[in-house]
Amino acid sequence: MSGHSFRDTRGILLFSGIFIGIVLCSIFVWFLVLHESSVERIDQTLQQEVPKIDALFKVLITRNIPSSLMISEITRHVCSDQRTLSIEIRGTQGNYYMKTGCLDSSLTSLGCVSPMQPITITLKDGAYRAYGQTFDGYSICVAVQMPTYWNLIKENYSSPSILFPFLTIILTVIGIWSFVRLHQPIQRLDQYLQTLIQQPLGNELLKPPPSPKGDVDQLTQTVSKIVERLHTSRNQALQFSSFATHELRTPLSIIRSQLESALASHSRTKELRSVVASAYDEMLRLSRTVEDLLSLGTMQAGTLTLNLETISLFKFLNHFYDEALFLSRPKNITVVLKKGPEVFLKVDVIRMRQVFFNLLDNAIKNTPSGNRIRLSYRIEDNNVVIVFADTGIGIAPDKLEKIFEPFFTHAQKSEIHRGAGLGLALVKWIIELHRGSITVLSEINKGTEFMIALPYERVLEKA
Numbered sequence: 001m002s003g004h005s006f007r008d009t010r011g012i013l014l015f016s017g018i019f020i021g022i023v024l025c026s027i028f029v030w031f032l033v034l035h036e037s038s039v040e041r042i043d044q045t046l047q048q049e050v051p052k053i054d055a056l057f058k059v060l061i062t063r064n065i066p067s068s069l070m071i072s073e074i075t076r077h078v079c080s081d082q083r084t085l086s087i088e089i090r091g092t093q094g095n096y097y098m099k100t101g102c103l104d105s106s107l108t109s110l111g112c113v114s115p116m117q118p119i120t121i122t123l124k125d126g127a128y129r130a131y132g133q134t135f136d137g138y139s140i141c142v143a144v145q146m147p148t149y150w151n152l153i154k155e156n157y158s159s160p161s162i163l164f165p166f167l168t169i170i171l172t173v174i175g176i177w178s179f180v181r182l183h184q185p186i187q188r189l190d191q192y193l194q195t196l197i198q199q200p201l202g203n204e205l206l207k208p209p210p211s212p213k214g215d216v217d218q219l220t221q222t223v224s225k226i227v228e229r230l231h232t233s234r235n236q237a238l239q240f241s242s243f244a245t246h247e248l249r250t251p252l253s254i255i256r257s258q259l260e261s262a263l264a265s266h267s268r269t270k271e272l273r274s275v276v277a278s279a280y281d282e283m284l285r286l287s288r289t290v291e292d293l294l295s296l297g298t299m300q301a302g303t304l305t306l307n308l309e310t311i312s313l314f315k316f317l318n319h320f321y322d323e324a325l326f327l328s329r330p331k332n333i334t335v336v337l338k339k340g341p342e343v344f345l346k347v348d349v350i351r352m353r354q355v356f357f358n359l360l361d362n363a364i365k366n367t368p369s370g371n372r373i374r375l376s377y378r379i380e381d382n383n384v385v386i387v388f389a390d391t392g393i394g395i396a397p398d399k400l401e402k403i404f405e406p407f408f409t410h411a412q413k414s415e416i417h418r419g420a421g422l423g424l425a426l427v428k429w430i431i432e433l434h435r436g437s438i439t440v441l442s443e444i445n446k447g448t449e450f451m452i453a454l455p456y457e458r459v460l461e462k463a
Contacts, residue, residue, distance in 0.1 A: 367392035
């Protein structure tokens, strides 16, 4: 468990680190955007101020205004912020007409005139944005100190863009909180699955841990259903092993015992024929079990292909009826077939015979002597519903929902006719392969009724 805790903590720290990295990158990008926006505004201001200074300087120079008064007039009329704007007007002979501001170097010597584009210059008291332009006999250069990042924030505190870093931080906190909150039920689910992996095969299936309502709860329920289905399949496989061993071992033991008895004694021909007949019956039972196992495995693997052909339902049932009379005669069970409309179906005849003979076999085993089996069919919407009913012992309500599961048998263990529980599972698989459905109704000591719904191709007449 400590390994899980370390791994989970490391995952949370990694996720938190990623979010914090996103916040820092977002703030850095935001500062870059603010800086570029500030530079653009300063450049526009500088480029607008130079023509104003030029016009005012020409007026002042023609009036022979002293340099000190010229500086005050220009700074008063041109720039509203004398603390940041530096102005330099220099003649072509190198003489200064005026210089204001706190710059310790000449703007002209720093190259702000020749590019004719705003440039950034670095001095000992910080970075400046400078712009210059040359006129007839003199050049004008202006510069403004670049604001610091803190000043950028103060300048933009009322701007909507200030919401961006705060929104990023809030979303990051929400993201980390959501991750931790989401991680806890996922961690419990992981521990639940780890416990299931280590659980012995024979133990009862553990219930999943409770989860908060939402997507995680749906995920937990889905995983629980998958685990339950896998658990059911595993138990069915174990049960199948037990049933298959019993079903295959019993007839083999009987055959071996009978053959050993026949070989050990000098039996007469009649006795030998009886032994061979009994061994043959057991071989038939063994063969049916093996065939059912092979058919069920093929269907579950999805490799079974149907050989479909169009048949008349009544002719098919009528032929089955003749065989059912023969098979039910030893128990004196009456088989009744009620004719319905002339319906044509597209089915695999061999597989459909397998369906009805499995139902007949169950009905004969569970119907007392002298009772009745009834066959009928009717049209409902786009389906034909075939009813296979008996007046046998019925099926208990608690077993009724499980009778179509593989390896489930509703007969008592002591009953000699108990099968491997494959017949009705095969019936359901075959019906569903034909795009149909099968339902069952039953009452104890009153009988059982199977209803098979199959899509039909056409109906020639209605009864």
